[in-house]
Amino acid sequence: MDKLLNDFSVGNAFWMTILFVGLILLLKKFAWKPILDSVEEREEGIKKALEAAEEAKKEMQNLNADNEKLLKEARAEREAMLKEAREIKEAIISEAKDEAQVAAGKMIDSAKASIEQEKQAAISGLKKQVAELSISIAESVVKKELASNNDQLQLVDQLLEKVTLN
Amino acid sequence: MSHMQRKFSMKKLAFLVFFISGVVFGQHHEEKTSHTTTHKEQNSTLSLKEEFKKFKEHHIQDSHSFDFVSYKNDEGEKVHIGFPLPVILWDNGLKIFSSSKFHHGESVAEAGGNYYKLHHGKIYKTEANGLLNLDEHHHPTNVKPLDFSITKSIFFVIAVALLMFFIFSKIAKSYKTSALPTGLGRFLEPLILFIRDDIAIPNIGKKHYKKYMSYLLTIFFFIWIINLLGLTPLGVNVTNNIAITFVLAIMTYLFTTFTANKNYWKHIFWMPGVPIPMKILLAPIELLGTIIKPFALMIRLYANITAGHIVLMSILGMMVIAHNWLGSSLSFVLAFVLSLLELLVAALQTYIFTMLSSLYFGMAVEEHDEH
Numbered sequence A: 001m002d003k004l005l006n007d008f009s010v011g012n013a014f015w016m017t018i019l020f021v022g023l024i025l026l027l028k029k030f031a032w033k034p035i036l037d038s039v040e041e042r043e044e045g046i047k048k049a050l051e052a053a054e055e056a057k058k059e060m061q062n063l064n065a066d067n068e069k070l071l072k073e074a075r076a077e078r079e080a081m082l083k084e085a086r087e088i089k090e091a092i093i094s095e096a097k098d099e100a101q102v103a104a105g106k107m108i109d110s111a112k113a114s115i116e117q118e119k120q121a122a123i124s125g126l127k128k129q130v131a132e133l134s135i136s137i138a139e140s141v142v143k144k145e146l147a148s149n150n151d152q153l154q155l156v157d158q159l160l161e162k163v164t165l166n
Numbered sequence B: 001m002s003h004m005q006r007k008f009s010m011k012k013l014a015f016l017v018f019f020i021s022g023v024v025f026g027q028h029h030e031e032k033t034s035h036t037t038t039h040k041e042q043n044s045t046l047s048l049k050e051e052f053k054k055f056k057e058h059h060i061q062d063s064h065s066f067d068f069v070s071y072k073n074d075e076g077e078k079v080h081i082g083f084p085l086p087v088i089l090w091d092n093g094l095k096i097f098s099s100s101k102f103h104h105g106e107s108v109a110e111a112g113g114n115y116y117k118l119h120h121g122k123i124y125k126t127e128a129n130g131l132l133n134l135d136e137h138h139h140p141t142n143v144k145p146l147d148f149s150i151t152k153s154i155f156f157v158i159a160v161a162l163l164m165f166f167i168f169s170k171i172a173k174s175y176k177t178s179a180l181p182t183g184l185g186r187f188l189e190p191l192i193l194f195i196r197d198d199i200a201i202p203n204i205g206k207k208h209y210k211k212y213m214s215y216l217l218t219i220f221f222f223i224w225i226i227n228l229l230g231l232t233p234l235g236v237n238v239t240n241n242i243a244i245t246f247v248l249a250i251m252t253y254l255f256t257t258f259t260a261n262k263n264y265w266k267h268i269f270w271m272p273g274v275p276i277p278m279k280i281l282l283a284p285i286e287l288l289g290t291i292i293k294p295f296a297l298m299i300r301l302y303a304n305i306t307a308g309h310i311v312l313m314s315i316l317g318m319m320v321i322a323h324n325w326l327g328s329s330l331s332f333v334l335a336f337v338l339s340l341l342e343l344l345v346a347a348l349q350t351y352i353f354t355m356l357s358s359l360y361f362g363m364a365v366e367e368h369d370e371h
Helices: A002-007 A010-144 A149-162 B002-021 B039-060 B152-177 B184-204 B210-230 B242-259 B262-269 B276-321 B325-365
Strands: B065-072 B078-084 B086-090 B094-098 B109-111 B114-119 B122-126
Touching: A002 B242, A010 A149, A010 B152, A010 B184, A010 B210, A010 B242, B039 B276, B065 B152, B094 B109, B152 B184, B152 B210, B152 B242, B184 B210, B184 B325, B210 B242, B210 B276, B210 B325, B242 B276, B242 B325, B262 B276, B262 B325, B276 B325
Parallel strands: none
Antiparallel strands: B065 B078, B086 B094, B109 B114, B114 B122
């Protein structure tokens, strides 16, 4: 302790105090403050950049999700459209079939009717012809004067052979 | 004659080692084991030991001139290689003169009609004949004028301050052009960040650490650089000057005291949460504690660096005095290992000083909830 006190130099302490306080103040102004400030600024910048990157990533994910959704919607829509188209097609086909059936029925009906008509007309024509023929046969028979019964019958047969319907 | 020559070459070698290591010779406490030594040799060994002892004392002490090396030439005169430093005395007026006037304590210096003599690193006022009145302990009883000289320590503090200012202001400037550190800044920036992130913020807290950063950074780099330079061949010890560590410690003390909040003082004078008699008992203890803390800072740095230098010098001295191949080479290896250890101590003591300072600052600004 005695040696310590003996070694202690007031002059050294005096200069050291002045020099050291001066050094702290000078370094504070010209070194520490600018260094710490720029380091902090850089750290802030890095932090911000990282945050921005994270944000961008999130946005990207959102965008992707959106795209996915849109795609899904589009697909669904297409599906719906196709389904609708198919339905329409079927409806058209079945309608057409129905219509065709109806038309065919009508045609058949009208054909039947005309056949019936023709038939009636033919029958009535036939009837008329038959009547005429009968009358002419009867006429010839009458004209020949019925020589014999056999002759008469022969004549009828001959006449009948001549008759061709239609 | 051949003995003398061998002695002489040994001496030369010794001074060479001193020059290389930057550490002067220490004393050694081992008796010479060789039984064949002559009386003459023993005498010269003794004088060598005496010389080492003086060297060591001289090395530990501050000095008024900057000597790199000193040796005895062929005529037995002491030769000093170095340069003088200004002596500034306050003795009924300012007296400024060059320390070369002392001739390393061998002659009396005259300034403004007063006479001064250098004795063991201290300046005493004497008569014109330069006689010192010594008491029974061989301490001069002469008047000591107030000595404000730029001594070796102060000279070195100035040099380190300039160096630090140059380096760190340059680094600061480099940030203006690029956000990343360049050159030396690449090495020093991690250290700055270490002090901020691992010393200041954990101990002081994010809220208050900023106002202490300049002090912590300055003290860290100052002590570290000066400790490291103390291990160089320049042979300068600044941190084993008690006045220097005193100033460093007192700064921590003053900074702690003047930035302390109400809470800090409350915990010293009226400790919350203990009975009133205890409060009264604790107050002086706590108050004393505030002074003991920086005192310990001062002594710790001083003692560690001084002890390191003394041990290193003693081992280097042994290397020369041992005077045989085994002892000398062993001492050399030991000195080498110890030098490496001193590098660690230099950094460790710096870290401890900075760490404890920030711990005390942390205590000063701590905000307690009521217990």
